[in-house]
Amino acid sequence: MPTSELEREQAHLAKSRAQLARMRERTASMDAAGAADWVSREYLQSTFELRMRQLQDDPTVPLFFGRLDYDEESGLGSSGASFHIGRRHVSEPGGEPMVVDWRAPVSVPFYRATKLEPMGVTLRRRYGYQHGTLTAYEDEDLASPGQDDDYSAILEQEIERPRVGPMRDIVATIQPEQDVIVRADVSRSIAVQGAPGTGKTAVGLHRAAYLLYAHRDQLRRQGVLVVGPNESFLRYIRDVLPALGEIEAGQTTIEAMVAKSLRTLNAKWTIRGADEPHVATLKGDARLAEVIARAVWAHVGTPTEALVVPVGARRFRVPAYEVEEILSDLRTRGVRYGAARAMLPQSLAHRILVKMELSGDSPDDRVQASVARSKPVKAYAAQLWPAVDPAKLVHRLLADPAALQVAADGLLTDDEQAALLWAKPKASPGTTPWSLADAVLLDEAADVIERTPSLGHIVVDEAQDLSPMMLRAIGRRSSTGSLTVLGDLAQATTPWATRSWGEALGHLGKPQAHVEELTRGFRVPGEVIEYAARLLPHIAATLAPPTSVRRSRGELSLVESADLAHEVEAALLREGSVGLIVPDARLAEAERAIASLPHVVLGRDVPDDDLETEFDTRLDLVPASLAKGLEFDHVVLLDPEGVVEGEPDRVTGLRRLYVCLTRAVTSLVVLHTGPLPAELGA
Ligand SMILES: Nc1ncnc2c1ncn2[C@@H]1O[C@H](COP(=O)(O)OP(=O)(O)OP(=O)(O)O)[C@@H](O)[C@H]1O
Numbered sequence: 001m002p003t004s005e006l007e008r009e010q011a012h013l014a015k016s017r018a019q020l021a022r023m024r025e026r027t028a029s030m031d032a033a034g035a036a037d038w039v040s041r042e043y044l045q046s047t048f049e050l051r052m053r054q055l056q057d058d059p060t061v062p063l064f065f066g067r068l069d070y071d072e073e074s075g076l077g078s079s080g081a082s083f084h085i086g087r088r089h090v091s092e093p094g095g096e097p098m099v100v101d102w103r104a105p106v107s108v109p110f111y112r113a114t115k116l117e118p119m120g121v122t123l124r125r126r127y128g129y130q131h132g133t134l135t136a137y138e139d140e141d142l143a144s145p146g147q148d149d150d151y152s153a154i155l156e157q158e159i160e161r162p163r164v165g166p167m168r169d170i171v172a173t174i175q176p177e178q179d180v181i182v183r184a185d186v187s188r189s190i191a192v193q194g195a196p197g198t199g200k201t202a203v204g205l206h207r208a209a210y211l212l213y214a215h216r217d218q219l220r221r222q223g224v225l226v227v228g229p230n231e232s233f234l235r236y237i238r239d240v241l242p243a244l245g246e247i248e249a250g251q252t253t254i255e256a257m258v259a260k261s262l263r264t265l266n267a268k269w270t271i272r273g274a275d276e277p278h279v280a281t282l283k284g285d286a287r288l289a290e291v292i293a294r295a296v297w298a299h300v301g302t303p304t305e306a307l308v309v310p311v312g313a314r315r316f317r318v319p320a321y322e323v324e325e326i327l328s329d330l331r332t333r334g335v336r337y338g339a340a341r342a343m344l345p346q347s348l349a350h351r352i353l354v355k356m357e358l359s360g361d362s363p364d365d366r367v368q369a370s371v372a373r374s375k376p377v378k379a380y381a382a383q384l385w386p387a388v389d390p391a392k393l394v395h396r397l398l399a400d401p402a403a404l405q406v407a408a409d410g411l412l413t414d415d416e417q418a419a420l421l422w423a424k425p426k427a428s429p430g431t432t433p434w435s436l437a438d439a440v441l442l443d444e445a446a447d448v449i450e451r452t453p454s455l456g457h458i459v460v461d462e463a464q465d466l467s468p469m470m471l472r473a474i475g476r477r478s479s480t481g482s483l484t485v486l487g488d489l490a491q492a493t494t495p496w497a498t499r500s501w502g503e504a505l506g507h508l509g510k511p512q513a514h515v516e517e518l519t520r521g522f523r524v525p526g527e528v529i530e531y532a533a534r535l536l537p538h539i540a541a542t543l544a545p546p547t548s549v550r551r552s553r554g555e556l557s558l559v560e561s562a563d564l565a566h567e568v569e570a571a572l573l574r575e576g577s578v579g580l581i582v583p584d585a586r587l588a589e590a591e592r593a594i595a596s597l598p599h600v601v602l603g604r605d606v607p608d609d610d611l612e613t614e615f616d617t618r619l620d621l622v623p624a625s626l627a628k629g630l631e632f633d634h635v636v637l638l639d640p641e642g643v644v645e646g647e648p649d650r651v652t653g654l655r656r657l658y659v660c661l662t663r664a665v666t667s668l669v670v671l672h673t674g675p676l677p678a679e680l681g682a
Pocket of ligand 1: 197491
């Protein structure tokens with residue numbers, strides 16, 4: 001490697017850093033005081049603050065990780081242009097780019113160019129760093145014919161780098177099949193079926209970052225949301241988007257999402273109830289959407305009396321059958337119950353207006369408006385089309401057999417209706433301990449009444465675990481936007497889980513969305529993934545077995561012993577994070593066994609100011625039910641049969657075990673005293 005070339009690159013890095021500092025200083029000196037009014041001042045101020053955060057320079061994070069040299073025909077400059085690719089854009093005072101954002105169109109060949117299709121690029125360079133210092137580079141000549149050499153030591157080093165702490169970005173090493181998903185058009189919804197560790201979560205987060213870059217104004221207005229399975233998972237991924245300069249995407253769980261709509265009905269309400277699995281499954285069934293829609297619309301009455309309105313000295317009359325026509329017109333307009341309700345007085349007033357015209361008057365629009373606001377019209381409309389409270393509606397359906405029977409007739413069997421009803425209903429919505437499934441029903445009812453605002457883009461992770469009604473809740477929040485749906489059918493562990501992506505996409509309201517499949521795993525080494533894949537025929541027979549791109553075959557040991565502390569201590573002697581995964585029922589016992597070792601128990605509330613320590617501690621104690629989506633360099637898995645038995649049925653248990661077996665990056669110790677699950681083979 002010519003030293004002078006390396007020095008040139010190091011100089012470019014130093015210069016880029018200096019320019020970034022200059023850009024930051026310039027932003028810091030900007031003043032929003034000159035804005036015309038308070039609103040513009042606030043807006044400008046927040047824009048400056050956002051920009052300052054985006055321009056922060058972390059010396060341990062490489063400012064650029066790659067370079068592309070374009071050929072002369074590319075039209076990007078007469079003598080062929082060269083671009084350094086990094087996490088953010090850095091330019092000289094004249095505007096000349098020093099580092100180009102990885103999301104810019106000019107960066108695409110870094111991820112996709114091949115010798116066969118060089119995309120105008122002659123050279124692709126990757127940089128190696130040590131503690132923020134540029135120490136090496138590696139070139140790929142894309143101009144000369146020949147076979148692609150897939151191997152890259154720098155790429156491999158990046159993939160093999162030990163994991164410590166929260167999830168990190170993968171911008172330096174996004175693979176072509178991942179990049180296609182990341183950069184798909186904003187209007188396209190995509191589902192990604194991916195085996196464990198194939199980068200679904202990473203791809204989803206990078207897609208959010210890409211879209212926020214490519215459609216900044218639109219998505220800043222409309223919003224981008226990432227939905228994950230639980231709080232531990234959100235904590236694990238929360239740094240990825242900020243590291244990419246994106247702090248505007250929300251991150252939430254389905255539970256927090258519907259709890260929020262519960263709170264808009266009453267600020268004191270929270271989710272504090274729980275359902276038996278078979279009841280939760282039934283409450284999550286898509287037929288409930290129809291039950292709720294029926295129950296809401298059944299509030300529209302049948303007119304029996306004419307509407308009579310005095311105008312001046314005269315009285316105008318709209319007979320009941322004409323009112324019936326108006327109601328049926330409003331019902332079939334395709335608007336929400338509440339919107340149609342708001343239109344009814346105007347429609348009635350319009351009819352009066354027509355009658356006034358027929359009788360020789362020539363009333364103008366103001367007359368119609370005042371008739372619509374008049375007492376008799378308002379009272380008549382309110383009685384025919386009453387306001388509906390979503391909480392009262394759901395409470396009534398789940399408390400009153402007669403009400404449920406009317407709404408569910410022909411949709412749910414008698415047994416199903418009996419199962420849905422609360423054994424001891426509370427007297428009112430206010431005293432009801434709403435469960436997650438109830439809150440989802442409430443969210444549905446609220447949407448039948450008033451349209452839920454839609455976001456620009458939603459990324460849904462672990463989507464296989466959502467019930468049809470939960471999928472609908474997400475779908476309505478992206479009715480005018482698009483979705484990235486991530487999941488793995490083999491990791492489905494809820495009784496209401498999705499059986500196919502086609503079905504899930506239907507519930508999400510995006511039946512046309514494309515399904516991509518990822519099978520190249522970046523996390524789990526070969527020996528471990530092959531062991532876990534023994535379960536596939538039992539849990540998802542149609543899925544292709546995953547392969548591992550990891551260089552190391554990994555270490556798998558099956559240890560018959562009861563000495564948990566010993567295995568954990570051995571793992572802690574090594575570099576990287578350690579996850580002790582245990583059946584939920586054995587959490588307390590495991591905690592006692594490792595009491596002397598500093599650790600964090602996942603799922604326990606972590607006080608905000610204590611968040612840092614969560615990742616300073618190298619040992620996490622993880623109940624099997626929270627292992628999903630996480631990864632550790634070393635995993636000690638206690639009692640696999642216990643993990644299986646902790647679930648209501650064998651298939652779900654085996655899927656939970658599959659999740660737990662696929663969390664390890666380097667080593668997996670399976671610790672047991674009794675026999676291993678027969679499905680894992682001899
Ligand atoms: N292109 C890549 N380069 C380097 N590392 C990658 C790449 N893609 C994924 N990874 C790494 O592989 C690991 C697994 O990724 P991720 O968690 O996104 O997978 P997943 O498909 O969501 O897994 P699971 O189904 O188990 O939740 C992460 O550490 C991630 O950083």
